[in-house]
Amino acid sequence: MFPSSTSNSEENPPGWAGIWPFFWQIIIFLSPFILIGLALEFALWKTGDLWSPQYALNHQQRSTKESLYGPRFFSDQFNIYKLSGIRYRHPSILSIGSSRVMQIRDRMFHPLKNEFYNGGGLLRNAFDLEAFAVMILGEELPLPQVLIVGIDPWWLRTNYGKTTWLHDSDERFSFAGHIEAFRQILKKDAFKKAFAATSAFESPHFRYEAIGTSARIEGTGFRKDGSSLYPPNVFLEYVDSPIYRDRESPPIINRIQMTKREFSLPATIDEKRVRMIIDALSLIKNKGVEVYAFMPPFSTEAYDALEDSPALNKWWNYYKHEFPKLLESHDISVIPVSHPAQYELDDTYMFDGWHPSEVYIAHLVKKLIENAPHSSFLKNVLLEDLTLTIKNAAIPLAFNLPGTITETSSN
């Protein structure tokens, strides 16, 4: 019924002599893939995207000037980069959490600025916090004196994240990771950017030393202190037109109103995850660390939408009222969730519905230091200096503008 496709009985001489012509044909067939692959690998190495996060971090930290790390063609493996950063810097003041704490900067802690590191982006859910606590307790990570933990409301929800990514390995060592990078780089615009990045060694506008295509072309990435720099074009855009824009896609207000993604239904509290967070923070605190639970702010627009959403109301209120009380009952200090209006600011101090600017977050850090107990390590920070930094901020989104931006604005 189904004839065998074993074709003729042509036999070849044994050993290499027999299989070499076969092999030769395969090599000829594969040669275009091999050549293109090698060229792309070389380009990725030149841009810095191919550097392992540890290697890039070591290079960045050893640099004598400010340096920006922003790869584009491998997915954002903040976990490896930030864990390496914590180990390298051995900070006394460490902030961790999602991208919503990434704007806390070393300059806010003068004269302890060298004692600070921002691990923002390291934690995405309650499982990550638990894994982080295990690493701290197991001495896989150095113990800080002060730990500021950004806790997002969705960490308390059922079904938000199922595992931790803190133990993920570097995808630069996986074949699939490279295939994914090739797929991205071969897209039209990306190819142009990668090509330009092979010969650009400084970020645009701020002119930092730059590692990775995003850092070299868009000027975005992580500074040496672990804080994140938004693309300078965002600041330029603000200078041209100083209004609030929600730069997330889809905008946070839409996600809240349409109950999508982080705000999807059913928005129920997962007691197990709440317990996990409390336990993790308590265990770290018991090691003698000052722990501050930091509830990152929302834009006034997003905050109001959360207040007005009947579907999300129960979860939101728990996060806003009961959860802080629970933390305080475990002797953990809380910086409550806020919105700019509470600090006499407006939404232009937000990059989008849930990412505060460094100026806004400086207000929150100031409040945190003010409220810290007298014995706190944070009391060594010069509040006057921080107040001055806030006061002298160039725009609501940033303390400083790069020279080119100033020139643009003055023009």
Added chain:
Amino acid sequence: MAFNSLVFAVFLLLVFLLYWNLPNKPLGIRNAFLLLASYIFYGWWDWHFLGLILINSTVDFLIGRSLHQAQSNRARKIFLGISLTTNLGILGFFKYYDFFIVSTMEMLHAIGLQANFHTLAIILPVGISFYTFQTLSYTIDIYRGKITPTRDPIAYFAFVSFFPQLVAGPIERASHLLPQFFEKKHFNREQAKDGLRQILWGLFKKTVIADNLAPYVDKIFSNYETYPAPMLLLGMLYFSVQIYCDFSGYSDMAIGTARLFGFDLKRNFAYPYFSRDIGEFWRRWHISLSTWFRDYVYIPLGGSRTRTTLQHFSNILLTFTVSGFWHGANWTFVMWGLLNGLYYLPPSIRGPHQHQTEVVALGRLFPTPLEFFQICRTFVLISFAWILFRATSFPHAIGFITHIGTSSWLDPLRHTKGLWNVLLIFVIDWVQRDKQHPLEITTLPRYARWGIYYMISLLILFVGKTGHVPFIYFQF
């Protein structure tokens, strides 16, 4: 070490190079090398389970010899009994122990009795169902006098653990594969090239078609309550194509890999979704398992040569139900098998001489309206049964099916991108349905062939799912 991983590609290259550079004489050297390679391949998952293959192989090798030498019928039966008990005992313990414990507790609970037995949370050794059936067929065939046992333990052990087909088949018979370990092998370039083509095609089906449909299937099946009826039917269609491309893709890669070493494995799939009735489907789907159940379960039960039609029907239903249970320790598989058995009853009435075997619409571009209707009917029935196969539990399956009947039919379709995958595989399969595999295109000029190979390779590289997505049948 899965076929769709880089580590396997490296392993295959090394084994291939070393194998063909080993001397052809004595034969044992190459067989010993294949055995070693197969054990490394299997041990890559978990070396602890190598012990099970060793036990199965040793028992059946010794039993095979003893069976052949036994003088009395009673002794032969005892030896066969030992083989069956050992093989099925190991399989039963590792695959079904927890299932029986849980099912017994549930049954006792249903009649008002409280029982608290402990489950062992046993990890299922990969491929155990496949190699157990392979070794069983060896002893049963010796018992039946169909084959004589081998005296060469290395060849026998290599036959049981031959790495291309060790973890998910095709389930080979000793009469077909074992003699190939005693042949002097010379490298055959055409055979090796055809093997590579079949590997390429299998990889395409797995990474481009099956793995890209998998996320849609997972979404639709795990949240079926939130989807309207047309989406559930789409999920059913996607799963039908996913499981076909996943499993037949694996079989293609297994057959192709074996051909690189000069071995011919049984064909396992023959364009099953172009079958005109259920009987034909089961002669084209997972052929090595279907024929195993036919030869070692259905025929010993009496097959179709029974005194009453009822007995014939019960043989069919029993064979299909056991076949369903072979797939996994879950009532969903049992019910899936039973449903297929029920499907099989009407065509079985026509008798064996009525079975469709020839390629549908051979020599024509399109099928006749009748053939088209028959193909669609068979596909719908089979796809419906796949719901039971894919569901995580029986209530899940019932919920899914009920929801098709009760939810809205007016909501717009989403996740329709996957339809391109469905269309692509159906068109290619249809055009090439008279071939062993669709890349059997040796009559085309070289530039056309290479153009097709490049196109498929590019699709794998740029559209195929990256990262390791396990084969569905590894869980069996």
